[in-house]
Each structure stands twice: as C-alpha cells, then as structure tokens.
Amino acid sequence: MHVAWLYLGPFLQGTGVTLELTIVSTVVALVAGILGALGMIHGGKILRAVLVVYVELVRGLPPILQLFIIFFGLTQFGVQLDAFSAALIWLMVYGAGYAIEVFRAGIQDVSEGQWEAARSVGMGYFTTLRKIILPQAFALMMPELTNFTVLQLKNTTFVFFIGVADIMYQAQQGAASTEQPQVMFVMAALFYLVLNGGISRVAALVERRLTAYR
Amino acid sequence: MSKDVVVDIQGLTKSFGDRKIFRDVTLQVHQSEVVAIIGPSGVGKSTLIRCVNYLHPFDQGTIRLLGHELRGGERPSAAVLQDIRTHVGMVFQTFNLFHHLSVLDNIVLGPVEVKKVPRKQAVERAHELLEMMGLTDWAKAYPRRLSGGQQQRVAICRALAMDPKVMLFDEPTSMLDPELVGDVLEAIQRLAQQGMTMILVTHEMMFAKEVADTVVIMADNAIAEMGPAKQVLENPQTERARNFLARVLRNTPPADIPQAVVGGDPD
Amino acid sequence: MSLFSIWGQYFPSYLQGLGVTIELTVLSLALALVIGFVLALMRLSKVRGLVIVATVYTDVLRAIPVLVMLFIAYYSLGAIGIKLSGVEAAVLTLGAFYGALYGEVFRGGISGVDPGQREAAAALGLPPSSVMRKVVLPQAFLAILPPATNRFADIIKDTSLVVTISVADLMLQSYQAISATYRPMDMLGLAAIMYFVVYLLVSRVLARWELNVQRRRS
Ligand SMILES: Nc1ncnc2c1ncn2[C@@H]1O[C@H](COP(=O)(O)OP(=O)(O)OP(=O)(O)O)[C@@H](O)[C@H]1O
Ligand SMILES: [Mg+2]
Numbered sequence: 001m002h003v004a005w006l007y008l009g010p011f012l013q014g015t016g017v018t019l020e021l022t023i024v025s026t027v028v029a030l031v032a033g034i035l036g037a038l039g040m041i042h043g044g045k046i047l048r049a050v051l052v053v054y055v056e057l058v059r060g061l062p063p064i065l066q067l068f069i070i071f072f073g074l075t076q077f078g079v080q081l082d083a084f085s086a087a088l089i090w091l092m093v094y095g096a097g098y099a100i101e102v103f104r105a106g107i108q109d110v111s112e113g114q115w116e117a118a119r120s121v122g123m124g125y126f127t128t129l130r131k132i133i134l135p136q137a138f139a140l141m142m143p144e145l146t147n148f149t150v151l152q153l154k155n156t157t158f159v160f161f162i163g164v165a166d167i168m169y170q171a172q173q174g175a176a177s178t179e180q181p182q183v184m185f186v187m188a189a190l191f192y193l194v195l196n197g198g199i200s201r202v203a204a205l206v207e208r209r210l211t212a213y214r
Numbered sequence: 215m216s217k218d219v220v221v222d223i224q225g226l227t228k229s230f231g232d233r234k235i236f237r238d239v240t241l242q243v244h245q246s247e248v249v250a251i252i253g254p255s256g257v258g259k260s261t262l263i264r265c266v267n268y269l270h271p272f273d274q275g276t277i278r279l280l281g282h283e284l285r286g287g288e289r290p291s292a293a294v295l296q297d298i299r300t301h302v303g304m305v306f307q308t309f310n311l312f313h314h315l316s317v318l319d320n321i322v323l324g325p326v327e328v329k330k331v332p333r334k335q336a337v338e339r340a341h342e343l344l345e346m347m348g349l350t351d352w353a354k355a356y357p358r359r360l361s362g363g364q365q366q367r368v369a370i371c372r373a374l375a376m377d378p379k380v381m382l383f384d385e386p387t388s389m390l391d392p393e394l395v396g397d398v399l400e401a402i403q404r405l406a407q408q409g410m411t412m413i414l415v416t417h418e419m420m421f422a423k424e425v426a427d428t429v430v431i432m433a434d435n436a437i438a439e440m441g442p443a444k445q446v447l448e449n450p451q452t453e454r455a456r457n458f459l460a461r462v463l464r465n466t467p468p469a470d471i472p473q474a475v476v477g478g479d480p481d
Numbered sequence: 482m483s484l485f486s487i488w489g490q491y492f493p494s495y496l497q498g499l500g501v502t503i504e505l506t507v508l509s510l511a512l513a514l515v516i517g518f519v520l521a522l523m524r525l526s527k528v529r530g531l532v533i534v535a536t537v538y539t540d541v542l543r544a545i546p547v548l549v550m551l552f553i554a555y556y557s558l559g560a561i562g563i564k565l566s567g568v569e570a571a572v573l574t575l576g577a578f579y580g581a582l583y584g585e586v587f588r589g590g591i592s593g594v595d596p597g598q599r600e601a602a603a604a605l606g607l608p609p610s611s612v613m614r615k616v617v618l619p620q621a622f623l624a625i626l627p628p629a630t631n632r633f634a635d636i637i638k639d640t641s642l643v644v645t646i647s648v649a650d651l652m653l654q655s656y657q658a659i660s661a662t663y664r665p666m667d668m669l670g671l672a673a674i675m676y677f678v679v680y681l682l683v684s685r686v687l688a689r690w691e692l693n694v695q696r697r698r699s
Pocket of ligand 1: 230254255256257258259260261262
C-alpha cells in the first residue's frame with residue numbers, strides 16, 4: 001500500500017483544487033440561481049423566455065461538451081481562457097442552470113399567503129424576500145440543496161480532462177506513472193466519498209438550524 | 215361446530231406491537247346470517263374483520279372458515295390464504311377501487327386473475343352485477359369519475375364477482391355524503407335478503423336493527439354484548455353496551471335513518 | 482470552407498458517433514432499469530439484510546463521481562485481470578450508477594401508492610406478484626414516469642464521458658474534428674445541436690406520453 005502513501009500529498013493538493021472549484025462555483029451558482037428563479041417567477045415575458053432557454057441548454061447538453069465549448073470553442077473567437085478559469089466558469093454556468101430550477105420550486109412552495117402577509121405590514125419586495133420567503137424556502141429546500149452541492153462536487157471531476165489538477169487529475173497521473181490504476185482510482189473514489197460524506201454532515205447541521213422554527 | 219356455522223372465531227386476541235387492540239373475542243357466524251359490529255371509534259372493529267381474511271395476522275385464538283383453520287401466531291400457507299381471500303369478499307370504507315382500471319376491469323380483474331374465468335364470461339357477469347346495482351352506464355368509466363356512492367356499489371360488484379361465501383363490510387357508508395348513503399345500504403339489504411352471509415361494521419344503528427340478525431357491541435378491547443339485533447339495541451344488558459348506545463343515540467337524529475334504509479333511486 | 486460544407490463533410494462520422502451514443506444509452510438504460518427495480522424491491526422488502534445492502538449500494542454509488550467509477554471499471558479492473566472494452570465498462574458504470582437512481586425513483590413511486598389499493602387486491606385473493614404487477618406498478622407508473630424521463634435524458638448526456646476512454650461516440654468524433662479543422666466552436670456546435678435534438682425528442686416525446694396516460698385515467 002506504500003504507493004497510496006506516496007501519492008497522499010498530490011491527492012491532498014488535488015483536494016484543495018476540487019474544494020476550491022466546488023465551493024466557489026456553488027456559492028456563485030446559488031446566488032445566480034436565486035436571481036434566475038425570481039426572474040422566472042416574477043420576470044417579464046422576454047426574461048422568462050431567455051431563462052427557460054438557458055436552463056434547457058444547460059440541462060440538455062452533455063457537461064463535458066459544455067466544458068469543451070468554454071475551453072476550446074471560445075478560442076475560435078479569440079477568447080483564450082486558462083484551464084482553471086474555464087473550469088470554474090463552466091461549473092458556475094452549469095450549476096446556475098440547475099440552481100434556478102431548485103429555487104423556483106422552493107420559492108413557489110412557500111405559500112402566497114406569506115407574500116401577502118408581508119406586504120400587508122408594508123414590507124417591500126426585497127425585504128419580504130430576504131426576511132420572509134427565502135428563510136422558509138431554504139428550510140424546505142435543504143435536501144435539494146445538499147444534493148446540488150454533492151452534484152457540483154461530482155461535476156468537478158470532468159475538469160481534469162482539460163488539465164486542471166484536481167483529485168481526478170492526480171489519480172490519473174498516479175495511475176499512469178505507477179501503473180497501478182487499481183490503487184489510484186479506488187483511492188480517488190474514497191476521497192470523493194469522504195468529501196461527500198462531509199457535505200451531507202454539514203448540510204444536516206445547517207438543516208437543523210434552519211428548521212428550528214418547526 | 216354446528217353444521218351451518220360459516221365463520222367460527224374463538225378466543226381471538228390481537229395487538230399491534232405493544233398495543234393490545236382486543237382480547238378473547240369469540241363469535242360465530244351462521245349461513246345467511248347478518249352480523250353487525252358496532253362500537254366506539256378505535257375499539258378494533260375494522261381490525262377484527264380484517265383478521266377474518268387475514269389482512270391482519272393475530273396473536274392468539276383461531277378462526278375456522280371454508281374448511282380452513284387460521285391459528286394465532288401462525289402464518290397460513292399461500293394456498294390457504296388465497297382460497298380464503300377468494301371466497302371472502304371485502305368492501306372497504308374508502309372503496310379502494312383500482313384507479314387505473316375502468317369500472318368493468320375493476321370487477322373483471324379478480325375472476326380472471328385469480329379464478330381463471332375466461333374474460334368473456336367474466337365480462338358478462340360484470341355487466342349483470344352492474345345492472346343489478348343500477349350502474350349499467352358506467353362500465354367504461356374510470357372510478358374517480360363516479361360519486362362515492364357509485365364507487366362503493368362498484369366495490370360491492372367487485373367483491374360479488376368472486377362469488378364469495380361471506381362478505382365483510384367495513385363501514386361502507388361512513389365516507390359518503392348523506393344523500394348517497396341510501397343507495398349503498400339498499401344494495402346491502404338486498405344482498406342480505408338473497409341470503410348472503412355477512413359481517414358488517416357500521417355506525418348506522420337503525421340499519422343494523424333493520425337488516426342484521428345479530429348485533430355485536432365492542433367496547434374496552436372486547437365484546438361487550440352480543441345477541442339478536444332488536445334485543446341488544448333496544449334492551450342492552452351490560453353497562454358498557456348501555457353507555458355506548460346512550461352516547462350514539464343521543465347524537466343521531468332518528469328521523470334520517472329509516473329514510474336512508476328505504477333508499478332513493480339507484481342512480 | 483463554409484460552415485455548412487464543413488458540417489456536411491463531418492456529418493457522416495458524427496452520425497456514426499451518434500449511433501454509438503445511442504447504443505451506449507440503450508444498453509445502460511436497460512441495465513439501470515433492471516438494477517433499479519431489484520434495488521427498489523430489496524428496499525421495500527421486510528428483510529433487514531436486503532434493505533441494508535440496497536441502502537449502502539445506493540448511498541455509495543450516489544456519492545462517487547461517475548467518471549471515477551468509469552475509470553475503476555476500465556483501468557482498475559483491467560489491472561487486476563478483468564479486461565473490459567470501453568463500451569462494456571461504460572455500460573456497466575452507467576447501469577450501476579443510474580440503477581441506484583432508478584431504485585430511488587421506483588421505490589418512491591411504489592411506496593406512494595395508497596396501501597388501500599394493495600389491500601383491496603390482496604382481499605380479492607390476488608397473489609403478491611399479481612398485486613404488484615396488476616395493481617401497484619400500473620399506479621406507481623404515473624408517479625415514476627416524470628423522474629424516470631429526467632434520468633433517461635441524463636444518461637444520454639453522461640454517455641459522453643466515454644470520450645475519456647476513447648470510445649468513438651458523438652463526443653469523441655467532435656473532439657477529434659477539432660484538432661483536424663482548428664474550428665472548435667463549429668465542430669462542437671454541430672455536436673451540441675445533435676445532442677440537443679435527441680434531448681428534446683426524448684423529453685418531449687415522453688412528456689407527451691405522460692400526458693396521455695394521465696388523461697386516459699381521469
Ligand atoms: N396497521 C396498524 N398498525 C398499528 N396500529 C393500528 C393499525 N391499524 C389500526 N391500528 C390501531 O388499532 C386500533 C383499532 O383500530 P380499528 O381501525 O380496528 O378501529 P375501529 O374500531 O375500526 O375504529 P373506527 O370506527 O374509527 O374505524 C386503533 O387504535 C388504531 O390506531
Ligand atoms: Mg374502522
């Protein structure tokens with residue numbers, strides 16, 4: 001098993017990259033998701049149509065193809081992104097497409113009565129959203145949001161293909177130089193298992209706090 | 215056991231986990247007898263009749279029917295179970311018609327799947343039953359299109375299509391709007407007159423008095439009193455039966471019920 | 482060269498790739514449906530051992546990225562003597578992973594059926610297998626169809642992962658066309674259009690079917 005120990009360092013480095021991609025893209029995607037969802041619910045016709053097309057494209061095209069379009073495709077128009085930026089941008093774009101749907105469902109699950117009650121005491125749109133609607137929506141959506149974060153983490157694996165040095169990339173390198181893929185990829189699987197276990201644990205804690213009012 | 219006893223329940227005891235539901239229930243049902251079970255909510259009436267076709271297992275006692283013996287704590291073989299369920303019809307409080315099948319297919323399913331009756335013959339029989347219940351026009355409809363009263367009459371057809379030796383009714387009218395109760399009660403009464411053996415859980419006291427031969431009052435986890443319908447309902451001997459009846463009769467405007475029994479037009 | 486003439490030139494090889502993509506999708510879907518159904522039955526059974534095995538399987542497979550599993554199936558198994566072709570490895574991986582997802586979908590659909598329906602069927606004397614086949618599954622079907630459709634569309638997309646193990650699917654065809662033409666956007670664009678058309682076909686056709694079933698039953 002010494003091979004595994006030898007590669008612990010690179011794997012931990014890869015973990016740093018994987019986590020950075022996951023966390024940054026998840027946060028951005030969630031914010032974009034909230035805005036997109038509000039656009040879908042309360043926006044005008046044109047905005048809604050644009051958002052629908054955006055969501056459908058993100059959900060309809062293979063993830064790896066989207067990544068290639070951002071990394072390779074844009075070069076045709078002179079936009080040359082480094083691998084890490086391309087990876088991060090893709091994860092944000094992709095995540096936002098899914099987050100919009102999650103938030104749309106979550107926000108619509110909060111009853112119309114809550115909007116009306118807030119309006120009736122004179123709260124404005126964004127105050128109502130921030131103080132009344134989103135806290136309840138978040139509590140309702142915790143399972144989906146956990147799922148979403150896990151998905152984002154899993155999606156980061158694709159970026160090794162364009163040369164971003166995440167866990168997957170380290171495993172691939174390790175497999176090539178040690179000729180022991182049976183160790184390297186199983187090790188990668190364990191790393192992802194642990195990380196996802198961590199996400200679920202944190203999510204459970206957050207959920208407990210968010211749903212304290214029930 | 216005397217020859218014309220169809221269902222013989224001896225010393226039945228039943229609990230769900232730690233919760234005792236009833237103990238030592240003994241009850242015999244004879245050929246063509248109508249037994250009505252009444253009692254407060256949660257006392258275990260539904261549970262008792264569900265033991266008869268073994269939808270619930272029970273802890274102690276025996277139930278003998280159709281030449282089989284079910285014993286507490288022993289799971290019957292699949293063949294015995296199927297034979298019992300084939301010949302014991304059941305009508306549920308919530309109808310439980312199969313939503314994905316037309317009215318006709320609801321009735322045909324059992325005979326074709328279980329008794330291997332040729333479909334053509336099963337369909338003919340289904341139409342006869344529907345006609346008897348005044349539902350001729352509804353054969354092709356899906357159950358959710360029908361009123362509750364109509365659904366319950368289809369459910370009765372579905373049970374009758376198996377040519378049951380015994381019918382179990384679990385509060386067949388308690389989910390119905392008052393004006394729909396009459397049709398269903400009338401259908402049950404007609405079955406009684408045709409000599410069907412039935413065990414009927416009901417809250418309709420007047421109906422029980424009219425149609426049942428025997429009334430069983432359950433209270434406090436056991437049978438409180440049982441006997442000829444008129445006698446038990448009009449002149450109960452035990453304290454617990456008297457208490458229960460006093461409570462129910464106070465809450466039931468008597469004028470409604472005879473009218474429900476007479477029933478309206480079958481559609 | 483104009484966009485359309487270059488598309489025309491590559492279209493035959495793209496179509497071939499699409500054929501591989503569809504083959505991968507169909508095989509993976511078939512395997513996933515079988516695994517999913519077995520998992521659902523295991524989790525709904527009252528046998529503790531079966532429930533635990535199915536639950537652990539589901540949780541573990543959902544937590545490991547598909548790409549990692551694909552590499553384990555292709556490289557790791559190969560290194561310990563189980564040599565799988567790229568297509569075999571991909572079908573095994575996608576089938577195993579989507580099996581876990583379908584297991585959840587089926588379990589949700591089946592346990593969502595009103596227990597009264599099961600009881601009514603049992604009371605008629607239907608044996609357990611017929612209760613399942615004739616009453617529970619047809620009713621669970623409506624609840625299962627929408628999420629099952631989504632998973633199906635996801636499988637189509639995820640087959641593109643085989644580009645990493647050099648299976649000549651639509652994704653790989655377009656990837657190779659990039660280096661041959663130096664026109665990445667054009668070549669990826671054609672693949673995108675083809676994937677999207679398939680996605681739309683699948684999701685719209687199935688949605689239409691869903692609606693029909695729903696209408697028929699009300
Ligand atoms: N499957 C079950 N598991 C656990 N407890 C149950 C189950 N079914 C019924 N019970 C409990 O057993 C008791 C008796 O229920 P049952 O349905 O037989 O009462 P009932 O006399 O028919 O009441 P009602 O008039 O309200 O229908 C109730 O307290 C009920 O909560
Ligand atoms: Mg009851």
